[in-house]
Amino acid sequence: MKKLGFLAFLFFFLLAFPGQGQAASGATHIKLDGREIKLTKDSQVQEISGSVLVPLRVIVEELGYNVNWDSKTKKISIEQGGNTLDLTLNKKTAHVNGAKIIMPAAPLLKGNITYVPLRFVSEQTGLKVLWDNKLKTAFLTSPDSESGSDTGSNSGTTAGNVSGNSTPVPAPGGSSDTGTSSGSAGNGASGTTGGQSQLASINGISFSDNRLIVAIDGTTITKVSKLTGPDRIVVDLTNTKFSDSFLSGQPLNSAGQGLLPVTGFPDVKQVRYSLFSSNPSTVRLVLDLNYSKGYQLLNAGDGLVIVDLNQDSSGPATSPGGNGKKLVVIDAGHGGQKDPGAISITGKYEKTFTLAVVLKVQELLKKEPDIDFVLTRSDDTYPTLSDRVKIANDLNADLFVSVHGNSAVATATGSETYYTRPDSIELANVMHKYLVEATGLPDRKVRQKSLQVTRETKMPAVLLEVGYLSNKNDEALMYDDAFQERVAEGIVAGIKEYLGLQ
Ligand SMILES: [Zn+2]
Structure with a gap:
């Protein structure tokens, strides 16, 4: 044994x-x-x-x-x-x-x-x-390596998380958007209208960098309407359903609606989503706005539908990173009820730690004029490992950074950086240098390991195990705001050095 x-x-x-x-x-x-x-x-x-x-x-x-x-x-x-x-x-x-x-x-x-x-x-x-x-x-x-790394490299299990209390999806505010949609209609993207046989399916919904990003398998037909009283943008995706993996990670409430809270972007209160109609199968997403706001719809049939509030439709359409800026994808490990990650020595979740760090990274990246970024999750939801990989690959990102906390015996302590493919070694070395400096924890080195998110992404990709949640000292630091901020600064500094943006 x-x-x-x-x-x-x-x-x-x-x-x-x-x-x-x-x-x-x-x-x-x-x-x-x-x-x-x-x-x-x-x-x-x-x-x-x-x-x-x-x-x-x-x-x-x-x-x-x-x-x-x-x-x-x-x-x-x-x-x-x-x-x-x-x-x-x-x-x-x-x-x-x-x-x-x-x-x-x-x-x-x-x-x-x-x-x-x-x-x-x-x-x-x-x-x-x-x-x-x-x-x-x-x-x-059992842990599959001496490092005790907790990052599962497969997402194929059908087993659910065992942890107890369920967090119900908060009830959406406001009335349902069944009313007539006046206002400017968005451009419908290409797509065949033939039958229901081949429905597109939604694998992920996220909001980051003032963009709603919907990850989709298949071709969807998009219609966007801007409504007032209250201000909102309604996105209807026809010929589309939620994938099973999406629903298991982000279940709809008893009224058939889901909610994505949005923080840090003053334009938007929240995003609601539901299966609006079953014939034809139509998913409706509603961005509840704090005030009227223009948008740019992107549906290039590349697996992503993006509603970008950074520019309105009068401007030229650019996808993230398509404007000469570098595009980075930041992944907060674990999430949702399905995958809380490791549980710390005082009973806190890894998913909470990873999200806290990533949201701090987001705040720093917002200030970087030459970097566009997308978060794989910005709240307590669970995109599957495949979803995370797909987001980065579909966006053709320049690099991918996944943030985790480790867990093993109580004495294990320190920071590790993982990569899988040789083209990620340089990124791993740069990121690790800043990670160890930021944490001040023992240097547990750059390590190669086959992890799904670093293996199947097509750009340089690393997974940071910031410290050990199972270690008393590491853990106390990891839930400390100032420590998280230092780690976030280290991550951004590493990204900038690697991209030559210093
Ligand atoms: Zn983890």
């Missing part, structure tokens, strides 16, 4: 939680790196209030760790290979090698079985955890 041992044990221990009520009839499963772990009838995986729970005893039997249970103090101490984990029944505080960790719920004892919520552990240990509700199976994947 390689080095996985103790981590796996921690994981299993913490995975558990008392269940009132067994999981519904039917067997549940745990697969560790593809290998099924036997569960007895009364030690099934349980789902309670959205959390996935696994009994400790099974795991103890499976892995054979040294466990001390003090029934007086209700303390559970687990040791393996010099690592210790201390838990107390009914208390949310645990210690891993002396470092305090707060769990979302306290361990509980039921019969002889100790249970702890999964979410806390999931990536505390470096294990990837996915719960497939259909198969009633918890899939555990």
Whole structure:
């Protein structure tokens, strides 16, 4: 079981939680790196209030760790290979090698079985955890490299995230835009009108650099209207639907609408989207504006529909980067309910860290006259890894930078920069120099690894593991505003040096 041992044990221990009520009839499963772990009838995986729970005893039997249970103090101490984990029944505080960790719920004892919520552990240990509700199976994947890098390089799993509370899509403000659309109609782009057989599908919706960007497979017909009272721009995409992967990452609410909050761009309040009509299948996007604003529609049939508020339709149409400026794509790792990323030593999400840094990068890039930029996400949503790659490739970007936080054993600390293809080495070296300088953390070097976003993009591409969320010191810094700002400045400085824009 390689080095996985103790981590796996921690994981299993913490995975558990008392269940009132067994999981519904039917067997549940745990697969560790593809290998099924036997569960007895009364030690099934349980789902309670959205959390996935696994009994400790099974795991103890499976892995054979040294466990001390003090029934007086209700303390559970687990040791393996010099690592210790201390838990107390009914208390949310645990210690891993002396470092305090707060769990979302306290361990509980039921019969002889100790249970702890999964979410806390999931990536505390470096294990990837996915719960497939259909198969009633918890899939555990051990880290695939010594670095403990958490960046999955595949997006093919159908397993959903196990973490508990769901964040409902906020209800859209304002009335639905079913009214008559007066005002200037946008230019319809090319596209055949034949039947519904070949619907285009939307893979991603994002708003960055004052542009609405819709990533689409297939050909769509666009109609844009500018409406008043309140001011808004309505974009209808005919012959178009939402892709399944989009809907699983950015689900619509019960009214069939989704919402993309917009911050940092004074023209726009928010973006709403819905399936406006099923015959013909039409997706409607509404940009709720703070005041009347011109726009430029771009639908060149290249996989992106762009509504650009930086210029109105009287000006020449330019796509991002098509104006002599360099175009960079900045990717905040993970996102949405589907993929919170690693969970930090104090229970914070990696996705929150990555977004915070990227939004700071955005603010800095806005001031750069020679750089255009696109964010793969600007809020808590989950574009798939393929979507992120597609955005960069469709835009023919000059470079791609993905921001992540690492997770492994508690002692691991420092900054790493990953690349995959040889044409990215120079970018990796430049970015790493600025990253290490900005973080002040140990230099864990530039490393080559096959990661989807650095492998399948067609331009120089790097993935920054800024620091270790599993390390007390790194983690405290990583959620510090001033530290994030320094990292953002380092990223922009690296981009500028690489592009020769200093
Ligand atoms: Zn990550």
